[in-house]
Amino acid sequence: MPKGRPREFDTDKALDAALLLFWRHGYEGTSLAALTDAMGINTPSLYAAFGSKEMLFKKALDRYIQKPASYLPNALQAPTARQAAEKLFRGAINMVMNPRHPDGCLLVQGALASGPVAASVRKELSRRRTGAEALIRQRFERAIAAGDLPANVDAEKLARYIVTVLWGMSVQAAGGATRAQLEEVAAMAMRCWPEPGEQSHHEEQPSDAASIEIYSVPRTR
Amino acid sequence: MPKGRPREFDTDKALDAALLLFWRHGYEGTSLAALTDAMGINTPSLYAAFGSKEMLFKKALDRYIQKPASYLPNALQAPTARQAAEKLFRGAINMVMNPRHPDGCLLVQGALASGPVAASVRKELSRRRTGAEALIRQRFERAIAAGDLPANVDAEKLARYIVTVLWGMSVQAAGGATRAQLEEVAAMAMRCWPEPGEQSHHEEQPSDAASIEIYSVPRTR
DNA sequence: AGTATTCTGTAACGGTTGCTAAAGATAAAA
DNA sequence: TTTTATCTTTAGCAACCGTTACAGAATACT
Secondary structure, X not given: OOOOOOOOOOHHHHHHHHHHHHHXXXXXXXXXXXXXXXXXXXXXXXXXXXXXHHHHHHHHHHHHHHXXXXXXXXXXXXXXXXXXXXXXXXXXXXXXXXXXXXXXXXXXXXXXXOOHHHHHHHHHHHHHHHHHHHHHHHHHHHHHHOOOOOOOOOHHHHHHHHHHHHHHHHHHHHOOOOHHHHHHHHHHHHOOOOOOOOOOOOOXXXXXXXXXXXXXXXXXX | OOOOOOXXXXXXXXXXXXXXXXXXXXXXXXXXXXXXXHXXXXXXXXXXXXXXXXXXXXXXXXXXXXXXXXXXXHHOOOOOHHHHHHHHHHHHHHHHOOOOOOOOXXXXXXXXXXXXXXXXXXXXXXXXXXXXXXXXXHHHHHHHHXXXXXXXXXXXXXXXXXXXXXXXXXXXXXXXXXXXXXXXXXXHHHOOOXXXXXXXXXXXXXXXXXOOOOOOOOOOX
């Protein structure tokens, strides 16, 4: 036993309750009062155990990665890159559609746009999303090295395409998409999987700058 | 001239300023103080002209649809469905990457998750996203009727796939994606465009329910 | 037993939230 | 010129925000 008065609540259970709230209402949409209420503790206990609202969020984020979002590293262990991608979509749909927790992915729902106070949280989420993308890219790079994927495939582009569809599915989930609909999207997305002997075909079409009037449209950024 | 004292500010310019703020910081992340500051007016003027924060948001949303997001209906006027889709991606990238306004799409950045007070705004955004999807679906349905798209193509699925990639690109934009990266994603997405004589191939693979422990994974929802 | 340490509960902090009442200013209508 | 209508300004509303000081309770160490 540590020393002083023992903690009367389960830290992990409290963290789970906080995770669910952040997940459903986003960082800014979750108040301390709602948190302490759902966690069943008082504010000083929360601050003693987790530091602050922001630190609590980041710890909930860690828990999210380790638990409900563990499908990602798991999927990447599939024998082939294609199977990994398929398992990735399947796992993401299972998580996103799980009625035991909110719809969508915390990395997306947590905060895309926010006020100045939540800028740090927003950047952290962006960093984690990039991390997920990197994990997938590395899997594809290994697949290329092993001859599992054609050598002319760009692992970075392929990974970015996959996660873009994943993030899009999270947005769709927030709009009430059904499991069947997401499965159809995933099937569609897998149709452009690179087959051996294909070109990576880089087109680079010119962009038309005439559609928007007031907000002018530059060529590059 | 109406009757009483004339308004001293340009309603449309004020609305534009509000739109930019909502776009960058989301509905909840934008405070009345920030709004009145950016719009150059006092709170009572805002309430007299726009009603409330929520009504102001919805009017900014209307303006968003009519101005920067007008690329969508414009793109759908392209002669073929494929050209429409390509123009859609090009227009979306132009808008999302325009340095004159925040990154991403307001329909996504505005509010995916939120506190209870912003639930109405969240639903409204979801409704508008569905509306965009429906617009694209109808274009594809016309293309099928005209023989432009193969008859075995499912317009609804194809439209949902396209918008899913679009929403995903909005998330990517929030994470600092570059124009070139988004163009690569769009090119990738267009690779699974249905060619004549293709199957719509419905696979329906079983989902594995073993990856997540605490949060159990049901089969259907 | 006494002390040190860490928890819990109450209560409150200053600041901000979205919103509005009240009074003065500026126009058209009478 | 007076009246009426609508604006702007100042000021402030109650409620909530994230956070903390403080006193009491429960444990371990001496």
